[in-house]
Amino acid sequence: MIDSHCHLDHCEPSDRELVERARAAGVRRIATVGIDAGSAGRAIAAAEEFEEVLAIVGRHPHEAAGFGPRELEALEAVAGHDRVRAIGETGLDYFRDRAPREDQRRAFEAQIDLARQLDLPVVIHTREAEDDTFSLLRDRAAGLTVVLHCFSAPSRLDECVDRGYVCSFAGNVTYPNAQELQGAAREVPDELLMVETDAPYLSPQPVRGTPNEPANVVATARHVAALRGVEYAELEAAVEATAARVFGW
Numbered sequence: 001m002i003d004s005h006c007h008l009d010h011c012e013p014s015d016r017e018l019v020e021r022a023r024a025a026g027v028r029r030i031a032t033v034g035i036d037a038g039s040a041g042r043a044i045a046a047a048e049e050f051e052e053v054l055a056i057v058g059r060h061p062h063e064a065a066g067f068g069p070r071e072l073e074a075l076e077a078v079a080g081h082d083r084v085r086a087i088g089e090t091g092l093d094y095f096r097d098r099a100p101r102e103d104q105r106r107a108f109e110a111q112i113d114l115a116r117q118l119d120l121p122v123v124i125h126t127r128e129a130e131d132d133t134f135s136l137l138r139d140r141a142a143g144l145t146v147v148l149h150c151f152s153a154p155s156r157l158d159e160c161v162d163r164g165y166v167c168s169f170a171g172n173v174t175y176p177n178a179q180e181l182q183g184a185a186r187e188v189p190d191e192l193l194m195v196e197t198d199a200p201y202l203s204p205q206p207v208r209g210t211p212n213e214p215a216n217v218v219a220t221a222r223h224v225a226a227l228r229g230v231e232y233a234e235l236e237a238a239v240e241a242t243a244a245r246v247f248g249w
Contacts, residue, residue, distance in 0.1 A: 088123025
């Protein structure tokens with residue numbers, strides 16, 4: 001199994017402990033995400049230290065205030081590292097609104113363009129901003145591999161499938177009241193399906209209320225397999241095939 005999105009540097013245990021526990025649980029690949037300059041460096045360091053870890057680097061919409069040429073240049077400098085396999089997470093967050101929306105959009109557009117320049121996937125964060133997020137993706141991301149991290153737009157699943165967007169489901173798909181999200185997890189084609197933890201956030205139902213970690217992606221994957229009516233091994237093979245195509249291993 002793979003964890004397509006986590007934040008190792010936000011987790012309390014050491015990277016080594018997290019990776020070893022994930023390995024023991026059967027997790028063979030972990031994508032850790034840098035959301036600003038400091039955490040991008042930590043993501044790359046983890047990817048250099050552990051064979052199963054790869055890095056995703058970008059500027060989270062919460063960290064987009066004042067984004068300009070200097071910030072883009074700093075991101076470009078690390079994005080070319082051979083352990084970096086995607087740009088992000090980037091996007092729009094109108095729920096927290098921790099950065100001005102104009103800055104969020106500017107950072108989002110710049111990171112889509114950088115992903116195209118480097119021929120890398122772009123990993124998307126969107127919260128209560130779906131109209132603007134999907135509009136911008138339609139206008140600017142044609143031809144790119146787009147990953148919708150912590151998939152949260154079940155009403156737009158048809159558009160996602162039509163456009164080939166990869167839908168990555170986090171632990172909230174296991175929550176009893178997440179019926180629309182569970183419906184999307186049943187319907188998304190194998191070739192567009194991934195699972196993730198977003199650790200240390202969004203722990204799956206069996207460990208809800210405790211900090212999440214990459215090993216817990218197995219619980220989310222088992223739940224998604226049950227939703228789809230397939231054996232865990234079949235889901236595991238499908239998810240790993242999607243992730244290998246997206247992240248290029």
